[in-house]
Amino acid sequence: MDKIDSELLAQIAGLHDVPQGAYNIRKNGKSIGRASAQGIEIESKTDVSGINIRIADGVQNQSVHIPVIVTAEGLNDLVYNDFYIGKNCDVLIVAGCGIHNNSEATSGHDGIHTFYVGENSRVKYVEKHLGIGSATAEKILNPTTVLHLEKGAQVIMETVQLVGVSRSVRKTEADLADDASLDIRESILTDNDQFAATDFVVQLNGKSSRANVISRSVAKGTSKQIFNSVVDGNNACFGHIECDAIVMDKAQVASTPALRNTSVDANLTHEAAIGKIAGEQIVKLQTLGLTQEEAEQVIIKGFLK
Amino acid sequence: MLTLKNIKFIAQENGEKVILNDISFHFEAGKNYVITGANGCGKSTLAKIIMGILPANTGQIYLGNKEITGLNTTERARMGVGFAFQQPVRFKGLTARDLLEQASGGKITTAQACEYLSIVGLCAREYLDRELDNTLSGGELKRIEIASVLARGCPLNIFDEPEAGIDIWSFNNLVDIFKKSINKNCTNIIISHQEKLFASADEIILIADGKIAMHGTPAEVLPNIQGFGNCNKLRRKNG
Numbered sequence: 224m225d226k227i228d229s230e231l232l233a234q235i236a237g238l239h240d241v242p243q244g245a246y247n248i249r250k251n252g253k254s255i256g257r258a259s260a261q262g263i264e265i266e267s268k269t270d271v272s273g274i275n276i277r278i279a280d281g282v283q284n285q286s287v288h289i290p291v292i293v294t295a296e297g298l299n300d301l302v303y304n305d306f307y308i309g310k311n312c313d314v315l316i317v318a319g320c321g322i323h324n325n326s327e328a329t330s331g332h333d334g335i336h337t338f339y340v341g342e343n344s345r346v347k348y349v350e351k352h353l354g355i356g357s358a359t360a361e362k363i364l365n366p367t368t369v370l371h372l373e374k375g376a377q378v379i380m381e382t383v384q385l386v387g388v389s390r391s392v393r394k395t396e397a398d399l400a401d402d403a404s405l406d407i408r409e410s411i412l413t414d415n416d417q418f419a420a421t422d423f424v425v426q427l428n429g430k431s432s433r434a435n436v437i438s439r440s441v442a443k444g445t446s447k448q449i450f451n452s453v454v455d456g457n458n459a460c461f462g463h464i465e466c467d468a469i470v471m472d473k474a475q476v477a478s479t480p481a482l483r484n485t486s487v488d489a490n491l492t493h494e495a496a497i498g499k500i501a502g503e504q505i506v507k508l509q510t511l512g513l514t515q516e517e518a519e520q521v522i523i524k525g526f527l528k
Numbered sequence: 529m530l531t532l533k534n535i536k537f538i539a540q541e542n543g544e545k546v547i548l549n550d551i552s553f554h555f556e557a558g559k560n561y562v563i564t565g566a567n568g569c570g571k572s573t574l575a576k577i578i579m580g581i582l583p584a585n586t587g588q589i590y591l592g593n594k595e596i597t598g599l600n601t602t603e604r605a606r607m608g609v610g611f612a613f614q615q616p617v618r619f620k621g622l623t624a625r626d627l628l629e630q631a632s633g634g635k636i637t638t639a640q641a642c643e644y645l646s647i648v649g650l651c652a653r654e655y656l657d658r659e660l661d662n663t664l665s666g667g668e669l670k671r672i673e674i675a676s677v678l679a680r681g682c683p684l685n686i687f688d689e690p691e692a693g694i695d696i697w698s699f700n701n702l703v704d705i706f707k708k709s710i711n712k713n714c715t716n717i718i719i720s721h722q723e724k725l726f727a728s729a730d731e732i733i734l735i736a737d738g739k740i741a742m743h744g745t746p747a748e749v750l751p752n753i754q755g756f757g758n759c760n761k762l763r764r765k766n767g
């Protein structure tokens with residue numbers, strides 16, 4: 224790995240060395256490092272590009288790192304990763320993709336991740352996206368995440384896209400069985416003429432299932448963002464969508480939270496807000512000695528944290 | 529410490545209204561001042577003019593020997609003016625710890641941050657990493673606001689109605705905090721209607737009709753303060 228690879232891996236997966244536990248590092252469409260661990264097996268798919276990650280019942284306090292880096296100019300990488308997580312597990316899965324592109328050719332990565340989360344298992348899934356290199360070089364990321372949660376399963380999904388991605392379209396679908404819970408926390412920052420769209424569809428099928436879809440985004444420059452989220456309450460369940468966006472300069476955000484029920488026992492709520500940084504927030508920080516620019520940075524950093 | 533000379537402020541609300549008219553006063557170092565007056569008499573306006581949040585139409589402000597009239601809020605803050613808002617601002621994402629770190633210029637330790645929260649009567653373990661959003665009550669937010677001013681350690685602190693939204697038990701504690709924070713290098717200016725704060729003041733300033741109607745020790749001012757409650761006649765320029 225060279226310096227750029229190291230920088231990308233550090234930023235998207237917090238990796239400064241070979242990670243402990245199971246991992247698969249993919250660079251320019253190929254695995255450049257892989258290790259399984261006790262109870263966690265990683266194997267290549269035979270039909271399409273990608274891997275299967277199989278986590279045995281009862282695996283606790285283990286992590287799986289599967290970062291992707293794209294540094295080849297003009298490469299559009301497509302990968303299918305499937306996660307089979309047994310019963311009563313507690314695991315951290317760190318994915319994400321970093322693209323470096325200095326060329327006029329478009330570089331991209333489409334990661335399609337499908338999770339089968341067994342009964343009473345707890346999964347924290349972290350996915351960070353990053354683009355570096357020339358500001359005018361196209362860096363495109365289109366992640367798709369499909370989550371199937373069995374009875375009592377819990378998933379916390381954190382997605383972060385903060386710098387340098389030209390265009391992204393994120394699709395997330397989830398279905399939850401009885402007592403399952405899903406927390407989605409999305410943070411997006413776009414600038415210049417970047418574009419980001421996210422599309423969440425959550426099916427609360429099980430009794431006492433719960434979902435929180437929380438999106439915080441900042442749009443600067445002439446960038447555009449679209450946020451669509453649908454939560455379907457098909458049983459006695461709780462679902463909440465919260466989407467807050469700060470818009471600056473000439474940026475535009477379209478936010479559409481939608482709630483639907485087929486069960487009268489579904490309890491579904493949403494809140495959405497789009498607006499500039501509140502003037503009184505800036506003034507408060509100015510009374511602490513910050514300039515307006517410093518205040519804006521602190522507010523944005525906190526908002527997206 | 530702080531000198532106001534001929535401060536005038538005219539609000540543009542359905543015509544021009546004179547809110548403050550020719551306010552001049554010298555605040556000495558090491559004293560606890562309470563500014564009071566009827567609702568709408570211009571107390572908070574004066575506080576915001578001192579902090580640079582609102583511009584006076586005319587007049588000068590001096591901090592020590594340096595004129596700060598033309599300085600903005602950031603510059604005044606960096607010169608050592610602290611300000612606690614009557615209605616604290618909510619921030620999604622920023623925590624009490626973040627605010628205290630910003631207040632202290634990033635120099636605060638976790639132990640010190642906890643101490644400031646404890647001083648204002650909040651359990652540090654519970655509040656340090658709480659977001660300053662709508663999950664906090666007005667009183668909780670107010671106490672964190674006051675903690676942020678204490679964390680700055682400024683020679684001049686302005687508190688705009690610190691009692692608002694705070695329960696009586698916590699408020700008694702705050703009165704002690706204001707007393708203890710005073711030393712020869714520190715001055716507090718407290719906007720208040722609260723009798724306990726009057727009693728703790730070295731000097732009370734009563735604003736009425738856009739002017740300083742009276743000032744002096746609590747013993748001098750309080751017996752004569754009745755009768756000013758409804759006399760805040762806003763003067764309308766041009767009739």
